[in-house]
Amino acid sequence: MILGTLTMVTMLYAMTVTIANVSLPQMQGSLSATTDQIALVVTFNIIATAVATPMTGWLAARFSRRAILVWGVIGFTCASLACGLATSLEGLVLFRILQGAFGAPLVPLSQAIVMDSYPREKQASAMAVFGMGVVVGPVLAPTVGGYLSELYNWRWVFFMIVPCGLVALAGVIVYIQDRSRAGASHLDWTGFLTLSVFIASFQFMLDQGERMDWFDSGTILMCAALASLALYVFIAHSVTADRPFLNPKLLTDRNYTLGLLIVFVFGMLNFTPTTLLPPLMQGVRGYPDSIIGLVLGARGVGTLGGFFLMFWANKFDPRFLLITGFACQGVAGWTMAHFSVDMTTWGVLWTSCLQGFGVGVIWVPLTLVTFATLDKRHTAEATAIFHLVRNFGSSIFISLSIALALHSARESYANLTVNASPLNEALSMQGGLFRTWSLDSVGALAGLSREMGRQALMIGYLNAFMLFAITSFAVIPLVLMVRVVRR
Template structure:
């Protein structure tokens, strides 16, 4: 596999190399865009499919957790089928599942198709990056990686704006239909410009470790997703998920310790910086997509913003990420802890500001906070990868990269589920506490200046007052979720003190 890859660059003309760059950038942008494009339509999906806020979050979380589980299989799939075959199969599967998403009439099939999107989309990004590294060498590689990185950033930035326009002008189904022609274009370019390579390698997949880890991750995700609705361990289903998670983790640990070639190589954890990097990338995954999943239902359901405006506001975060990546490149010669600290401070500050949002917050304020948050997350990514992989031996890079991206995706899916759980639970508690004050025995409600246009003496007036109490309670729930977001970010900063920096 190595010898074949080494000869490929010399066989390619400069024009063909750039066509390959455009091809893998399009494939990557296509997948990255679908990660965020659906977020804008979450409120519309919630109404169309009669789902609750925590249920509609599954549209995002199950897709991400499917991606997390399948991503480590990329190397094994390439060894069995070859890069070209795997990429073609993934693009076709991604197009078919996207088309099926557009046809879903209820929540259950949509969730199944979104899982399919995650499965077929998982190998696209690591495989595209591998093809890029094979195609470009020397000083050209940095340029190619820069263009590739921009595709990763532009996709999530363009997705919300485009998705918001389509959802408002037509309906949510067009968000998924848009992906199909882009997949056809990507498929045509892959078939024309990507050569077969990588097939025939002796890479083996430790199925026992892989399935044990997958079982643990899926069970934890399902337990968090459904726990609040099923009253946690009062439900037999939740107990079953907990037992599955414990069993999967137990088998994984025992197998890792006793097997000659385990799925998780224990030697990876001997590198202190890589181990700390795993913790940091898990937190990065938690921080990266959670706000753009929470904001759409909050802005539409509580503020009445149209889908197109929500899409533009979410796109502002993408603008901030472009700025953050540029600044990270300029700070490349500095201690990576500087970029990580500044990025976490900016991201945590954005969470603290979002926790102060009320019904009077302006669209401009939401947009600027998104830019601030985008700069923070953009600043964090480059030094984070530097911390994790700079001191890791080359022979462990493939295993380390697979685990690194698995934890990033799992952090995303888990924290989104936890955040919506906080929103729902806080709203229920706040509704109960606020409703206690709506009573004929409350002396303050006897004054017209306090009651305003609400009439507690009629059913219609009580219904309107109840709706307002529910609205206020939900806003408190979102505020608590953003407080948790900021707290996680600020609490992680001291971990950077344990990073070992090599001075040259």
Template structure:
């Protein structure tokens, strides 16, 4: 019952993370906002989540896991309802900040509760069940949210979460064991504020860099400088104070340190296809929203298959399971790099299933290996940093991929249009030109649009190449981890 309750609560919170991504066009029209303004609804939600996530360990020690979980689930559910009720852009951004900040402790605390409620021999099984929230949550939001928004309006995508949130809070109230007396630990305000400022500036750089042309903008330069200074203060303070906000000495555990690197890469490659493929298929390949939602949904089916397979793979060395999972991601990346704008639905569905299987296979051995040799007293604090790096990895890689697409599209469009010239003899051969024409303005406009489509496709292929390279790099780090026997010793 504890497992079912925390899985429900964390799945609902994971659903809210990407639900707004499919609603941005409708919300922009409803709020009469510019694309840059409506993007704040996503930016500030991620920002609030990233800032509050590291406090999960302190909050659990100070107030108890049960109280924090109940407050977070109830608070984020209420904020979700208020998002649907918002009548102005300012109100919507405010409620999205509260939604992300109040709900941020849910996933790391839920993960810690699951690991501590079952014996270590069952860690693989319960981690596979809990890990479905990592895959299914971000899938449920865009799929069902997009369907409700298309049938009714964008507000119903938020309303659909509220009844399930109430059920989750009720189940948590019934099943979670009472808290032990809280520990009166003082909050390390210096470390907390320094880390918060660093994370806030980094997230702003990632979110606004492409719009502002990165370091051509004074804002990006200032935010980068502040982030570097804040990180230095956090690092110097944490290494010299007796009770730091985050205990960096945990990084002396080899498996935990490698696990943080691997979960950072896992975050990079997990959400990126969900964000990139819908824009490619809708904007350039002409796919309707219903088919795009189906493709995202098949990724969830693959995730269930992947988590189910961990019941067998979990008996092996965790390094083998992670190598298989990241190897499947490499294959899916190579497959995506071979796509063109005439891709058929079956190919996309099979690739989505492969991605889901890979992500499902990775999560359980990654969790088991990361926390295998760590003292159980540090689980909540270590789990908060674990999920923080997963979120930062997602934000970083999505921004990097979008930048790659935009710059590659611009560069390739410029190179290819150089060939549209009266001096190019190929343009005068009817068999080669087909239905294209350079004799009229309409013909040139059609040709320009097609060149833009092909240039964009090259940009997406380059982004998928980064996705494949990151997955391949993860395999190298997997091989550095300690095996079960050495860890036990």
């Protein structure tokens, strides 16, 4: 029952990682937001999780694991309900931040309790069942959420989390009894606050840079200065403090340092397609939410396949598995970068599934090689940094991809408008039934403008997917530098 409860808690959090993505286009229209503004719903949730995750150990030591799980599930469920009731973009982003902050301790604490509840010989089997929560959540959430948002509206993707949260809360209250506390525990508040300020300022700069014309904006300049100052204070404090928030001595381990670099890129690639595909599919091709949910669910099915493959493939060299996983992501990104405006549902489905398969193949060997040579005494702290870097990579790359797509779309539209001229012979050569475009009326001009906007938007997304593919292949040389520990 402990294992079932904690698997449910983990699945509860894993659902929210992808569930909002399926309804991003509907949220965008309902809240009158632009593409870069609605992306804040995803990125700020990831950032809140990244900032709050390293506090998990301190919170559990001070208030007990049970207390943090109970209040974490309560806060997470209430924040999910508030997301569904939000009436403005600002309110929705605020509640998504709270959702990420309350949800951050759930997965690491659940994992720790599962490990402590089973003897060593049964831990592998228990973790296999526990891992199903992480994998099944992103499969079910977008599929069910897509149908609910199409039948009702986008708010139901958040409302559907509430009953799951109540079931998980009942299980935690009844079956989780770990009330042990370490009493007065240490938290380096200077390091925590400066790191939080750096991440938040840098993320806001990336999210709003394209909209505010980058460094021509005083707000962007202020965010850049604040991020630089906070990063300097954080690094200087971490090097000189006796007990820093993040211990820089961990970086002396070669495998761990390489693992952080690789997991940063892994985070960059993990959720970017699930953020780019929904607005692309609806904005360019007019797909309904239910089909978009199936596409995002296909990514989860691919991840599930990669996860099951690891049950027997773990005897292979982990470097080979890592290269295979990143190559799968690269091939998927390369294929997406060659979509046309007439892309098919099957084409999007199999590329999403392949990208998800790459995620499933990468995760287990990446975790193994990162911690293979690290002193066991530093595992808790090193794991917190590991997840922090992964989440930070996700939020940064989503923002960069959205900015690249929008910038490319604007440039492409400007280039295409040059052709909407009476001097363009192609327009005058259309005759009879094939006279599709013309400059004869306001309505015809509006139709031509819409089509040019659609084509320009497609070019922008294709450039973002090309960046995704290049990043996937570029990390492979780092994998070859990893040292494998032979048993």
